[in-house]
Amino acid sequence: MSTVLPSAPTADRRPARPRPLDPTLLRLELRRLLRDPTVWVFSVGLPGFLYVMLGTSQEYADTSVGDGNLAMWVMVAMAAYGGVTATVGVGGRAALERTQGWGRQLGLTPLADLTWVGTKAALACVLAALPVLLVYGLGLALGAEGTTAAWLGSLALVLAGSWLFALLGLAVGLAFSSDQAVGVASGAVVVLGFLGNVFYPLSGVLLDLARFTPMYGYVGLARYPLTQGWTSAGAGPAYHDAWWLLVANVATWTILFAVASVLLVRRGRGRQ
Amino acid sequence: MTASLSRTGAVPALELRDLRRSFRTRDGDVVAVDGVDLVVQPGEVVALLGPNGAGKTTTLDVVLGLTSPTSGTARVLGRSPRGAVRAGLVGAVLQTGGLLPSLTVRETLLYLAACHPGLSGGRGEAADDALHRTGIAHLAGRRVSRCSGGEQQRVRFAAALLADPALVVLDEPTAGMDVHARREFWDVMHAEAAAGRTVVFATHYLEEAEAFADRTVLMAGGRVVADGPTHEVRARALGRTVAVSVPDPDAALAVVAAAVAEAGGAVLHARTDAGRLEVRVSDSDAAARAVLALPGAHDLEVRAGSLEDAFVLLTGRAEPGPEAPGTARPLPASTTAPTTAPTAAPTMEVSR
Numbered sequence: 001m002s003t004v005l006p007s008a009p010t011a012d013r014r015p016a017r018p019r020p021l022d023p024t025l026l027r028l029e030l031r032r033l034l035r036d037p038t039v040w041v042f043s044v045g046l047p048g049f050l051y052v053m054l055g056t057s058q059e060y061a062d063t064s065v066g067d068g069n070l071a072m073w074v075m076v077a078m079a080a081y082g083g084v085t086a087t088v089g090v091g092g093r094a095a096l097e098r099t100q101g102w103g104r105q106l107g108l109t110p111l112a113d114l115t116w117v118g119t120k121a122a123l124a125c126v127l128a129a130l131p132v133l134l135v136y137g138l139g140l141a142l143g144a145e146g147t148t149a150a151w152l153g154s155l156a157l158v159l160a161g162s163w164l165f166a167l168l169g170l171a172v173g174l175a176f177s178s179d180q181a182v183g184v185a186s187g188a189v190v191v192l193g194f195l196g197n198v199f200y201p202l203s204g205v206l207l208d209l210a211r212f213t214p215m216y217g218y219v220g221l222a223r224y225p226l227t228q229g230w231t232s233a234g235a236g237p238a239y240h241d242a243w244w245l246l247v248a249n250v251a252t253w254t255i256l257f258a259v260a261s262v263l264l265v266r267r268g269r270g271r272q
Numbered sequence: 273m274t275a276s277l278s279r280t281g282a283v284p285a286l287e288l289r290d291l292r293r294s295f296r297t298r299d300g301d302v303v304a305v306d307g308v309d310l311v312v313q314p315g316e317v318v319a320l321l322g323p324n325g326a327g328k329t330t331t332l333d334v335v336l337g338l339t340s341p342t343s344g345t346a347r348v349l350g351r352s353p354r355g356a357v358r359a360g361l362v363g364a365v366l367q368t369g370g371l372l373p374s375l376t377v378r379e380t381l382l383y384l385a386a387c388h389p390g391l392s393g394g395r396g397e398a399a400d401d402a403l404h405r406t407g408i409a410h411l412a413g414r415r416v417s418r419c420s421g422g423e424q425q426r427v428r429f430a431a432a433l434l435a436d437p438a439l440v441v442l443d444e445p446t447a448g449m450d451v452h453a454r455r456e457f458w459d460v461m462h463a464e465a466a467a468g469r470t471v472v473f474a475t476h477y478l479e480e481a482e483a484f485a486d487r488t489v490l491m492a493g494g495r496v497v498a499d500g501p502t503h504e505v506r507a508r509a510l511g512r513t514v515a516v517s518v519p520d521p522d523a524a525l526a527v528v529a530a531a532v533a534e535a536g537g538a539v540l541h542a543r544t545d546a547g548r549l550e551v552r553v554s555d556s557d558a559a560a561r562a563v564l565a566l567p568g569a570h571d572l573e574v575r576a577g578s579l580e581d582a583f584v585l586l587t588g589r590a591e592p593g594p595e596a597p598g599t600a601r602p603l604p605a606s607t608t609a610p611t612t613a614p615t616a617a618p619t620m621e622v623s624r
Binding site: 018019022032035036100102103104105107110 | 336337338357358359360362363364366368370371372374375379382383384385386387388389390395428431432435
């Protein structure tokens with residue numbers, strides 16, 4: 001007796017072109033992250049807390065800065081810090097998932113790299129928006145003042161620019177083993193924040209060096225609608241950064257992070 | 273039931289030609305796969321049987337496109353391995369496949385369903401269908417981090433079946449499962465294979481190969497050392513041990529060897545003690561008949577050969593027995609469907 005077995009179909013089931021973003025994946029990723037209390041405390045809550053601590057002091061909050069006051073200057077910085085922390089976190093987690101077995105699981109599916117990267121990027125944008133909007137809301141309620149153009153312009157630049165730091169998180173997550181990566185990434189953000197004029201206005205030699213660090217360009221651009229590149233706060237004399245220098249800083253670091261990520265992804269492929 | 277498994281003109285589900293893969297380590301190159309030839313036809317259920325370090329996982333990693341061979345070729349359903357995965361034709365359970373602990377079981381399947389853009393029907397239905405088929409619907413709302421190792425393994429299995437794959441690859445699929453879960457797992461797998469899927473699984477349990485695979489490929493040291501219908505590989509490569517008490521064991525051994533050779537078998541290993549003969553043979557019937565005919569023979573015992581013994585002999589890591597010509601000679605590694613295996617094995621069990 002001979003039996004002809006039915007056979008599972010073997011035709012290609014792939015659609016013609018991969019999608020740059022998958023809404024189901026984004027929804028599940030978001031749900032997963034927001035379930036994590038540390039995300040709410042450190043990624044969303046901490047920047048808001050820092051703004052309240054640093055930006056609402058009666059002594060200097062109302063000092064005039066550019067088209068607004070010092071409270072707004074601090075607010076933009078804290079929002080930028082929150083955005084960067086969020087996107088570095090998303091990038092770092094993404095890298096860890098890839099190296100800790102989930103990458104192999106995804107490697108068994110037709111999921112296109114483009115869809116994966118696009119979904120993670122969208123996730124970073126959404127997650128960055130949470131602390132940024134919280135800090136801006138607190139600023140609005142607690143005395144940050146500026147022109148409408150300064151408010152909207154800085155908000156747009158903070159949101160758009162934070163996204164680039166997802167690449168930094170990705171590179172750090174790929175470069176370091178699982179447990180080190182989280183500490184390295186959050187430590188790096190704090191150090192880069194100080195060097196980027198985020199927490200305290202620098203001067204002298206430190207400022208000359210700081211101009212070459214990654215967060216300097218980003219925060220400088222985010223404050224541009226408020227200060228037009230001038231910084232007068234702090235002990236030193238006022239100084240000015242041309243917008244194209246800040247753009248060059250951002251562009252250079254973006255390219256460096258991207259190249260590092262690609263090289264590290266290539267190194268990390270295969271069985272761990 | 274006799275079944276013709278090879279469909280003439282069909283593209284093989286799996287075709288490996290002189291596959292080699294070595295890894296660079298600090299102590300020099302380690303050869304994990306050392307010239308594997310293997311052809312699996314659509315609808316076959318094949319066990320890759322071998323001890324740890326035999327090269328099973330690396331071979332399957334190549335098949336799944338997770339690693340590329342150092343040399344040789346691999347074709348899966350007529351495509352490159354990665355091409356077959358991209359076309360959504362392959363499902364797999366990996367030994368080291370990680371899951372995301374913060375997702376629930378159903379969310380995990382939903383996520384992976386969304387990774388198959390060509391899925392016919394909705395993602396929710398695909399996820400629910402996989403949950404039901406693998407009997408884990410009751411775990412749907414549980415976080416992966418709260419699932420036991422065996423439960424997580426069944427989640428991986430559900431993930432492998434999500435996209436209705438033509439080829440299912442399982443690497444030590446029942447590791448971490450208790451006996452009950454293991455039996456349930458294979459019950460589900462039987463049903464999936466009956467639906468016409470090609471199944472290739474790696475295991476180091478002989479019982480699993482016997483219970484489930486029509487064909488067994490024995491691997492050791494990165495090579496295929498035996499390939500054929502499971503019962504035949506078992507009989508010829510593993511043999512059975514026939515032990516009997518006789519007055520003159522050495523004379524008895526000569527008689528047994530002659531009888532077994534006449535029946536077309538071979539003595540794999542022999543040991544003589546005071547008054548007792550123990551031989552491991554590929555044809556235990558002939559050996560048993562011959563020894564019982566000897567005057568004074570008593571206490572006959574026939575035992576199944578153990579896999580561990582077979583591996584030791586096949587990989588030549590132990591000295592062969594005194595009367596064992598061709599001990600370490602592997603079976604001809606057939607690169608065709610088991611129906612064309614040259615020996616008298618007319619029937620094969622396709623399903624039970």
